[in-house]
Amino acid sequence: MTRALITGNQAAAWGARLARAEYVPAFPITPQTEIIETLAKWIDHGAMDCRMVMLESEHSMITAAGAAAATGVRVFTATSSQGLMYAMEMLYSVPGMRAPLVLVNVSRGLQTPLTLEPDHNDVLAARDSGFLQIHCATCQEVLDQTLIAYRLAEHHKVRLPVLVNLDGFYLSFTREPVEIPEPAAVDRFLPGYDAETTRFHAGEPVSQGVAVLGSSPYSYFRYEDHLAALQGLPAYEAIAAEFAAQFGRDYAPVELYRSDDAEFALFMIGSFATKAKDAVDRMREAGWRVGLVRPRLLRPYPDAALRRALAGKRGVAVVDQNLSLGKGGILHSELASVLYGQPDAPPILASFIGGLGGRDIGPEEFFEMIRIVRQAAETGITPPPRLLFTENELREVRKMQAIAHVERKEAAK
Amino acid sequence: MYRIRFHGRGGQGMKTASRLLGTAFFLAGYQVQDAPRYGAERRGAPIFAFVRAAKAAIFERGIIREPDLVVVADDSLVPVPMAGVLQGADPHTVMLLNTGESAETWRHRLNYPGTLLTLPAEAAERAELRFVGATCAGAAARLLGVIPRETLAAALHQELAAHGEAVVQRNLDQALAAFDAMAEHAGCVGEGAAVGLDRAPAPAWVELPVDPADAAAAAIHAGATSVEVRTGLWRILRPVIDYARCNRCWWVCSEFCPDSAIKVVDGRPEIDYDHCKGCMICVAQCPPHAIAAVPERQFSEAKA
Amino acid sequence: MSEQIATIYKRMKDLPSTHILGAGTPMCAGCGGLQALHEVYDILGEKTVFVNAAGCMTLLAVYPFTPFRGSWLYTSMSSAPAGAQGVRDALDILLAKGRIPPEEDLAVAVLTGDGSAYGMGLSATSGAIERGLDFLYLCYDNEGYGNTGQQTSPATPHGAKTATATGPAGFGGYKKDLFAIWAAHRPAYVATVIGTEPLDLARKIEKAKAMKGPRLIIALAPCPTGWDFDPQQTVEVGKLAVKTGIWPLKEYENGQVTHTKVPSQRVPVEEYLKKQGRFAHLFAPQRDEATLAEIQAQVDAYWAGMEGEQ
Known part of the structure; x- marks a missing residue:
């Protein structure tokens, strides 16, 4: 374990790195940019075994993230504010695919008027999307919750994307002492990704994200997503308890x-x-x-x-x-x-x-x-x-x- | 808790200064919080960065309202209202200025209630402006009195390692020189108290009136209102035209000035110092080399 | 001239006789887009994952029915190529890490209508091409927002009546040249096809399948519902699109555009137009000679510009 002074953005990047995220579709936006720059540097210099791709918009970024998760890899991505709004269609689309991934949002107010500074209207606009939401108060929490978020997203009874939120400026650009756990310890807490049946393989054809005609299948699928989200509460409690036992930091709901x-x-x-x-x-x-x-x-x-x-x-x-x-x-x-x-x-x-x-x-x-x-x-x-x-x-x-x-x-x- | 604010201009390394001091505190066993305050404005514009350090967990966040130490990397910022250098300064607050003038002059000019110190001239060499961040951090560390010299050096190595050994060494020399130069004031900064109920008057909240839509939309109903922004304050160097050598080829300097800050009056270029940001494109492009780059400091000293 | 690659599709009877796209889809009877899709799918094979955008073919898979023997992923109207990016990258990661064997790999194809391809999804397509994504894009182009009742789309041709161009002159704008826009990105391959020329289509898909990188196909999709003709006329309308020269069959490769089926003697374009109710106002109550001449002149000008290229 290392203790270091890092920003909230770097803490989020450390979370993705320690979680061994395999795929990062990316698009820059203030105040999130440092997250993807940090990951890009690690990937370029061989510190992280991961593929990053720059998309042409956040809408495409979340599409690629959901599609890759649906194909069977562990996905990380991050955005903020207008980017989250631009991606909103896909934020509502991905949960129903039951494809787990982690999205970090760096909160920033919404236009009009345009602002760079933080409030919570962006993340709360995604409140009803089916992305579970974890809100952080410190840089340490950002790192730790990113790890917990993967366990939660990939939990057998949940299988939903999770959004981890941190405030722009007040966390994103602020350095605080953060304990960076040893990779081996994180591996024990968060084993490699199990795609279960959510994947594309030639040998087992599957159609994902399929439309319905008629209200009964629609109601059924939507409410099942809701029930899965509710399952996230006991799942989170158990995961947080496990995290506390292993790392000594308690993140009760x-x-x-x-x-x-x-x-x-x-x-x-x-x-x-x-x-x-x-x-x-x-x-x-x-x-x-x-x-x-x-x-x-x-x-x-x-x-x-x-x-x-x-x-x-x-x-x-x-x-x-x-x-x-x-x-x-x-x-x-x-x-x-x-x-x-x-x-x-x-x-x-x-x-x-x-x-x-x-x-x-x-x-x-x-x-x-x-x-x-x-x-x-x-x-x-x-x-x-x-x-x-x-x-x-x-x-x-x-x-x-x-x-x-x-x-x-x-x-x- | 220690609360330190660094004031400078974009490009003067205030983020570096705050990070050097933050890391030094961290290595000295403190809980730390440091952050730069970015705006939409650029190189030359006033910016600040801050550091909080305490032995216990830090719950405060954001702007430091009541600083224990204010470090100003560029004295031309002091009179700039938007820089907010003096904000929250009280008799407890130590002010450290990088200036060519004496502390006495500034104390007098500002009628400053607390301790006002200046960076020693050798540490404040204008030529070494790019190291002023390290200088400020080094001086601040000594004034705080709780950061050992070797801890400051270790912090500097840690923060600047990525820039290579030569950069580390130059910055280290500057930081340690400033640290040593402030010996007689070591520990003059004390930890400030938190704001308790006893000294927190009730906020003067107001009810917002219902304004009509045209007022309540973010719309500017006039052109070129930006001239009210005195970007001339960003300038460190001032372009000065020697009209004896000027060819009157205004289409060179006036066209290339990105800020529309060179007016042409009767075929003669005139620089608008309220708005010239000091980029020096005109100096570089002037065919007869009739525009000189003069340090802004010379003008402020002349005025003083 | 592009280099001649040996094709296994020399005659119509060389085409696959078993069709892998399942029957039972909700597409309209006589759908020219479905015709093209099944022909393309026969060549690509079922080891393909289709990433689909909003359009008529959103409804190919309606729970619990899918006509695909292979895989499919629905994304959104604007971002199917980004979905293809995610799937391709994820497959590559899985292959590189040995988590799936090579035989479990899939070809990635995007399937969208003209509304997405010519308009809303163009930015995502541009991004995917510029990133060199290894995928095949199939656009079924029925020249309007067909799934919502044939409103004007960025692919609607001049003079056509649509649900949002109901005036006496029909649509006043002009069809966008998506082939040129795509080719300007210099991808591996761009081609126009039509289901009513299955041999030409099969050869192009065969060729595209053997390539890496972005390969993009626009299939003109005669649309009985949106274009207003009897479903049995689909093939006739499609063949006329080629014979009149209004739908040039061509391909782009290595910076060169090649026409793959040049009508030796072009049939007057009005033969194509008068088969379709959407152009009926050009013929009755009286002939709109000006518009007919303008459309013909544009076709003529296109082919005049191609002379000497072959």
Whole structure:
């Protein structure tokens, strides 16, 4: 085992290398590019026995990835943001082929307006595709979860592609100490790929990705994919437990930080969750009983673990770094759906939208969110959704609008 | 936790500086987080990189708001608002400037509340600009006082090995010279405290008004608004026309200037210093060699 | 002249007498595309995996039925060549690592309609050719988005009525020269074929099969449904396409284009047009002499440009 300072992107590349990925269809996009550049360098210099091919688009890249997985090799690929959107048709196509592969997404906000900086709208747009989703908070987790993702994807009861998500900039370009396991140890955890019956051989003809006419086969196949995704939960738990036993790092489907005795909880995914931990520590110092609940697994959704984690809490602040236009925070809606009607569900589930387009979330904002939830718990009235956006930010935008010659008529009072 | 911010221009090696210091901390047994802050802008544009180091796990992320140490590789960035050099600096913050002027001058000019130091002149040789990243990292390591000299050297070997022994050696010389030169200030940077509830005023959140679509779309309703961006601040060298030698063949310099920064006035080329990025194409292409490349520093010193 | 390779298909009776594409597909009766596909498949053999794009032939395999004795993979309208890339690369990896023996290898073929080949899938095809992918591409070209009811596609010819060109003059644009676009990439082989000239088709597929690298075939697919003619006329319409010279049979190899079947005396193009309902407005209620002359002039100009090449 080596301990090294590496970026989240390099950690993802290490995951692919240690998993002995055999095939990498690739297409560059900021902030993912370092992943494929790192792999290309290793392949060119003989450090990795793998074939990489540059496709002409992400749509083709995911097509090639799915086709190669359907032919019987272990596939890795990576993209981000607009690339994920461009590939969306194939993201929905590959799961039904039951061809396992691992896709790393480096989260970045979606246009319009175009941005290079991170939020989670890209990966959440793939939420319903059938790709299982693992969300990482540290560079170490990126490497480890990539290995776990292969076990999960290739699990006999699952056989679905898995998406591993890391935040652009905050993880992709940030170096942190990462333990890089020995290849032999990884080989014990993750043996070579078994294609089972998903493969193309001359001797055993097969037609894959076949159409249906009629709703009964359609309903059957789609729901079977869903059931397989649900099987991913116990499968993930077992694989994560095995990983913890072998490597000493625990990746339960839901991370709980000081939440056992907490009255109030912050609920979020991704790398900003470590900032929330810091805020939790500060609030604990001030005597507030606050914790963090962070799902690592978003598909399959860990319903029971979340209900358990939040049972009896007086209030939850859900921080969504995404926005379903016309509805609000996606994580908030999802969490509400598993808590509704539960006898010991938290009475207050407050929605906060923050971190859009890479916007920082400051410690004072975490404190304020909990302050609001505490007040709401007293009054019993759930506060309206709140965008984390300050007077100064609005002033900054107004200045830009003046330069852009926007004639803004103040709304009539 | 130590929180260090490096400020420089694209191409001055601030990412290298942050990585050298990050690796040095790592080898000294610290938990580390380092990252460059990339924008869409290029060589010459202000950029920054940061390092966090602590004995315990680091949960903070992203931009450092309250730095313990700010290292500025290029003093011309200090007055540039978008560079944000002074952001969050308080009496606790140590500022290290690469400058041709004295620390006293800068302390006075900025009315700086904390410790303000300058890189010693020999470490700041302009000719060695391409090693300024290593110089900054070396000086920073000494100011922090917790990184041994040999650990700094080991970090440098590790980070720059891929560039070959010669590059390693030149950078090592620069970094160690800066490390040694800062001996009298060793350990002057202290670890800052986390932001607790006691010093975190409630954020001034606002409700966004419902703006009409034409205002709320990312559309610019005018042409050439980019002239408001003073890309002249990217410049390290300034092209200066000697009109005594100028042939008035403006179609050479003005055509080749990628930035439309050479205007032709009555058949005479005039350089728009608000926007000239300092690429020096005009200097290279001028038929009578009438354009000189003059270090920008000479102008700022003259002004001071 | 391309070099003459000995062919085993010298006469019609040399063609395979057993057909490996299974019966029972949902293609229209009289489908010229299916005719070409079964002829191609007979030559390629069942050790082929077809990677298919959206189009009429998406529905060749409808669960639980497939006419392929070999393998097939459905991808999407725009990315079948990328699917072929994934399959080919994966097979090569498996072969290189000894995970499958050489006899388990498969030839990789892309199967798409003109909508994908001429339009949405062109970028993926360009990429596959430029990467030198070892595959065969078969486009069945029925000159419209046939599977959705024959709307105008990038392959629709001038003057044809389609479901989206219903005005008195039909489609005002011109058919794109996909052969030239493909050939400009300098792949190993490009050819036009038609199912109604099976010997020419068989020789070309035989030749392509023996090559490595990108090999691309456009089969004009007379379409009773989309072109509006009686299914029994498919062969007649196809033969007229060749005899009138509107569908030149040719191949590209080593930078050279060669015509493989030059009509010695070209039949007037209106003989081909008037067999099809999609061109009926050119003849009744009165003849559209201008359009007929324009179409004829284009065919004549094409062949005039070819003189001296043979």
